[in-house]
Amino acid sequence: MLEDTIVTRGNQITLTKKIREKLHIKEGDRVILNLHGSLLMVSKRDSKVFDNFEEFLPESFLTVLKKLRSDEKERLKRLGIIE
Numbered sequence: 001m002l003e004d005t006i007v008t009r010g011n012q013i014t015l016t017k018k019i020r021e022k023l024h025i026k027e028g029d030r031v032i033l034n035l036h037g038s039l040l041m042v043s044k045r046d047s048k049v050f051d052n053f054e055e056f057l058p059e060s061f062l063t064v065l066k067k068l069r070s071d072e073k074e075r076l077k078r079l080g081i082i083e
């Protein structure tokens with residue numbers, strides 16, 4: 001989707017109705033601006049994105065995380081950070 005907009009005298013841009021509808025953006029919503037070289041990406045900030053993180057993590061995630069945290073000294077030894 002390609003949309004054209006104008007930068008105003010106050011250096012603001014308007015998101016067109018099509019873009020706002022596509023991203024479900026309404027007044028008061030927060031957006032993220034991400035700059036990659038000369039490419040500007042706009043995305044809607046979703047405050048609930050991590051509310052239900054269990055759905056995209058493997059079932060064993062908490063077990064693996066607990067093991068990684070408990071083996072901290074062993075991991076640092078293997079990496080040569082401590083002796």
